[in-house]
Amino acid sequence: MDGTNDPAQEDGGPFGRPLFDKPSARALSRVGVVDVGSNSVRLVVFDGAARSPAYFYNEKIMCALGAGMSETGRLNPEGRVRALEALKRFRLLGDGMGTGPLVAVATAAVRDAEDGPEFRDEVERETGIRLWVIDGREEARLSAQGVLLGWPGSYGLVCDIGGSSMELAEINGGTVGKRMSSSLGPLKLRDLKGGKKARKAQIHDTIARMRQELGEQKNRLFLVGGSWRAIAKIDMERRGYPLHVLHEYRMTPKAVRETAKYIEKNDLEELRNRADVSSARAALVPYAIEVLREVVRTFKPHDIAVSSYGIREGLLYEQMPQQLRDRDPLIESCRFAEAKDARIPGFGRVVYDFIEPLFKSAKPDRRRIIKAACLLHDVSWRSHPDYRAEDCFDNATRANLGGLKHSERVYLGLALLHRYSNKREGTRFADLYDLISERDAQQAEVLGKAMRFAAMLWLRKDAKLGQMRWYPKKKQLELSLSPEAAPLFGEVAQARFQSLAASLGAEPAIRTARK
The missing domain is CATH 3.30.420.40 (ATPase, nucleotide binding domain)
Incomplete structure (x- = not known):
């Protein structure tokens, strides 16, 4: 948003x-x-x-x-x-x-x-x-609100599994709609008499009834609950997925089927050690995967997202005024980080205004990541200079930030890495770069170098730095410096501007306004 x-x-x-x-x-x-x-x-x-x-x-x-x-x-x-x-x-x-x-x-x-x-x-x-x-319907509502805490305005079907129950709730445009509760918790399924055949019948009949009540739900399926997170960890291990962040991890229906087979074929103890799943959670995984496979088969979601937010976050969301609920959790979190840790809180907005002409064609989803980067561009200044760039990347990709897809985490991390470093080769994060396209990686480099240059024209949070103009067709990057910023355009600032222009494949042009 x-x-x-x-x-x-x-x-x-x-x-x-x-x-x-x-x-x-x-x-x-x-x-x-x-x-x-x-x-x-x-x-x-x-x-x-x-x-x-x-x-x-x-x-x-x-x-x-x-x-x-x-x-x-x-x-x-x-x-x-x-x-x-x-x-x-x-x-x-x-x-x-x-x-x-x-x-x-x-x-x-x-x-x-x-x-x-x-x-x-x-x-x-x-x-x-x-x-x-609380009853099952209320549990479903609170879990769905937890998802809305991280994905405001989202739509789809929330599936929350606990030990003794499994709830479904539809969300649409930031509101919770129909919701149902069932007894399909793995603890209950484990104790069910009749073995696998009885479990399969119970799961099939229960989810069929829920489908009849809820109707078609082919949008996104949000997974809430420890058993789902354990399955996601196993899916990551099966795929060799490099970013071990569960929130916003995506799976396809095909991946769920393949992971179900993977769990059946592997020794559970060895699997839990490889995937770093606790023994208590691992013991319930065989029952939970049977439920998930049937949910996916019945509702046919177009994609599946793991949510670390659930009933506890839903309780917090319950206490929020609507004005607060409507805000973008990513931007609010980054603003708070800037206010707490940046050397000049508020300067992130100055940086954004200054570099925004480079991103005129950016869509709203990308612009919010650019805003987030500008707010975070100076919060890691206390890190040792030799490790600052990597610390920025690490923080962005692994921090508790809501409303970020994994590809967006890597984009944000690369931008902040380039805020402190011209190069990204040779870091310990190279395996994560494959989560975004080469084009996005290059754009993140431009964003990082733009912030790196803007930080050299550092005055105060209400500073007037001047203007940058970007002419993509002519491949020209024009810099017009304000009189108060001109004396700050020293050798290092000039080198950073040249580096930014090189990343754009642009010819630099510099103008200084008179007082």
Whole structure:
């Protein structure tokens, strides 16, 4: 999303006004969320720019509350003890981090268990945490909102798998539509009597009913949940994929089928070690892949995206005012980083205005990456000069930034690498360059060198540097310097301008305005 027509961005130019300085956003600056699931109990503390928060703290305890419930109807006794101890710890951690009261939800295991109400009361009595037990439709809605936190305005079908349930919810234009819950969690499927044949029938019949209710859903399939992430890791290992970032990792229906066969043919213990999957997650993968294969076969999505955002992020999204929800999470996160770490916060906008004529033909999706690069162009200045370029690339490709495809991460990383270095050959990231086209790599180099030159004309955040004009047909790059910037155009600045012109294959022309 470009967001340049948003009235809330009045006087903010192409970037808009940063909302994290407003009281409504500061109230969300540190929020603690607890998710009591059928398989794990997790605390996440969010901090930073409210629209695209950093994970200030993240801890997970594998409790398997839902294990054995198919036979007993009750929570796993050992898991119940572990969960209570974890919640006691989380309460103390939240107090120490200043989160205020923790927002805590429990899903399928607690809502379905005979002793679920008893466990909920025990939690409140022993820890002071009020546990909200939500039904399947609400779980689906919150998971879908978590996806919207990272992909505002997105459309498709959100598939959230937990230990004891699997939810589907449609999203369209930033809103959550139809949603359904099922008992297709891998813990329940593992305990199902009748073996693989019974599981296959249960999975097929359940998803067929969900398809009848939800209708055709051939857009993007968003995968939420630890079992899906484990499968994505295995898919990465099978493909030899170089960027080990799960959020926004893409798979095709064909890749899901091939990975399902790959899991069947390989020893699970060896596979989990190669793919770096925990033993608890790996044990559920054979059941989860059966569900995923049937979901893909039934709904026929055009592509599949893994989301690291789910119910916990959905709870944060729930607390946001609409004005904040509508903002671009990437730009908000980069603005926050600039305000926190740049030497002159606000200078990124000056850089963008100065180099924008080089990218007149850029589409909105590309322009937002250019904006992000300009905001981040100076946040790594504390790194050692010998490693600064690589640190920039590493941070951009692996940072917790929402709304970025993997190819866009590499484009952004290359641009920031070239902000500090003329060359990209010989780095330890060479295998990642294949994720973008040679043309995009060359454009990222131009962007990086443009920022590298603009940084030499460094005055203040309201500086008037002059203008650059780019004539692609004539292959001419014209620089008109303002009187206040002209004395800054020294030898190093001249060399950087020449390097930028060379990357464009352009003839440089320099003009200096008189006072």
